[in-house]
Amino acid sequence: xxxxxxxxxxxxxxxxxxxxxxxxxxxxxxxxxxxxxxxxxxxxxxxxxxxxxxxxxxxxxxxxxxxxxxxxxxxxxxxxxxxxxxxxxxxxxxxxxxxxxxxxxxxxxxxxxxxxxxxxxxxxxxxxxxxxxxxxxxxxxxxxxxxxxxxxxxxxxxxxxxxxxxxxxxxxxxxxxxxxxxxxxxxxxxxxxxxxxxxxxxxxxxxxxxxxxxxxxxxxxxxxxxxxxxxxxxxxxxxxxxxxxxxxxxxxxxxxxxxxxxxxxxxxxxxxxxxxxxxxxxxxxxxxxxxxxxxxxxxxxxxxxxxxxxxxxxxxxxxxxxxxxxxxxxxxxxxxxxxxxxxxxxxxxxxxxxxxxxxxxxxxx
Numbered sequence: 059x060x061x062x063x064x065x066x067x068x069x070x071x072x073x074x075x076x077x078x079x080x081x082x083x084x085x086x087x088x089x090x091x092x093x094x095x096x097x098x099x100x101x102x103x104x105x106x107x108x109x110x111x112x113x114x115x116x117x118x119x120x121x122x123x124x125x126x127x128x129x130x131x132x133x134x135x136x137x138x139x140x141x142x143x144x145x146x147x148x149x150x151x152x153x154x155x156x157x158x159x160x161x162x163x164x165x166x167x168x169x170x171x172x173x174x175x176x177x178x179x180x181x182x183x184x185x186x187x188x189x190x191x192x193x194x195x196x197x198x199x200x201x202x203x204x205x206x207x208x209x210x211x212x213x214x215x216x217x218x219x220x221x222x223x224x225x226x227x228x229x230x231x232x233x234x235x236x237x238x239x240x241x242x243x244x245x246x247x248x249x250x251x252x253x254x255x256x257x258x259x260x261x262x263x264x265x266x267x268x269x270x271x272x273x274x275x276x277x278x279x280x281x282x283x284x285x286x287x288x289x290x291x292x293x294x295x296x297x298x299x300x301x302x303x304x305x306x307x308x309x310x311x312x313x314x315x316x317x318x319x320x321x322x323x324x325x326x327x328x329x330x331x332x333x334x335x336x337x338x339x340x341x342x343x344x345x346x347x348x349x350x351x352x353x354x355x356x357x358x359x360x361x362x363x364x365x366x367x368x369x370x371x372x373x374x375x376x377x378x379x380x381x382x383x384x385x386x387x388x389x390x391x392x393x394x395x396x397x398x399x400x401x402x403x404x405x406x407x408x409x410x411x412x413x414x415x416x417x418x419x420x421x422x423x
Contacts, residue, residue, distance in 0.1 A: 092200045099184050106175045107175060116150075131212050148411045149210065162184050165319065224353060234360070238368060239373075241346045246369075253282050287366050
């Protein structure tokens with residue numbers, strides 16, 4: 059009975075975590091925005107009146123040499139890796155100046171849901187290199203930072219971190235991609251496409267021209283993404299031993315999270331996720347391995363065993379090709395899959411903080 063209560067409490071914690079990781083609390087610094095004007099995208103389109111949203115923690119030193127860039131996951135915001143940020147944590151704010159950015163399309167940075175001149179389906183499609191370019195402008199134009207200590211991010215944030223290493227090889231000393239992909243393959247695209255269809259086939263979606271939340275579609279989105287795909291069968295079987303318990307859990311996830319993301323925002327970000335391939339960076343002609351081999355930053359790659367969204371085999375392969383990269387498998391009581399990069403359990407949280415802190419210490423010697 060005690061064990062069942064522990065598992066039930068953990069399940070409730072995971073639902074709460076999925077909400078709180080996106081919530082902004084009154085005692086936290088307000089997110090800020092930097093106006094970049096018209097942002098030229100790699101496909102030739104322009105995002106008009108582009109603003110990038112961000113928060114900062116810690117103090118930028120006089121030399122501007124202690125900055126770390128945090129990049130966020132699909133559907134996430136600048137709180138995505140809060141479990142790694144703060145005094146004494148891996149991204150120690152007594153030591154580092156941490157800039158936490160919001161990616162294009164997350165609803166805080168300019169997105170389909172908040173663009174005044176290109177709303178909803180009029181918003182141009184973008185890719186992950188466009189996200190990186192917008193972040194580079196923030197760092198160089200607004201902060202005047204000549205070089206970063208590191209770029210750190212989970213999931214799509216990990217994909218951006220790898221792209222940073224390829225696009226700007228001399229700009230950051232280190233990259234820490236957590237549960238990343240160097241290239242999005244067919245399996246992941248298939249998962250994302252089925253989730254997109256779950257949203258788009260809701261009559262309330264109205265071909266993207268909706269004027270109220272797409273509730274049925276976004277409930278399916280929340281259940282599939284946060285309740286199923288980011289987990290593993292073994293992990294979920296450990297939490298619940300009856301169909302009824304699993305169904306209650308999925309319903310709880312849907313109730314708690316379906317409102318946290320605009321439908322078009324997520325669809326546009328997921329298409330950027332589909333197109334990700336560091337080998338498509340200018341100069342590499344689609345050669346993903348050559349792009350990874352070109353990375354000069356020291357790299358620490360962490361991945362979740364059994365990941366059904368970003369298979370860990372891709373992360374292991376990336377670590378083989380990036381010169382002197384270190385690879386760490388994230389483990390808890392059981393392999394948690396993509397959820398390994400959420401900081402939601404004590405063991406996983408402690409592991410990530412420990413290995414990332416040690417890694418950053420070695421590059422700062």
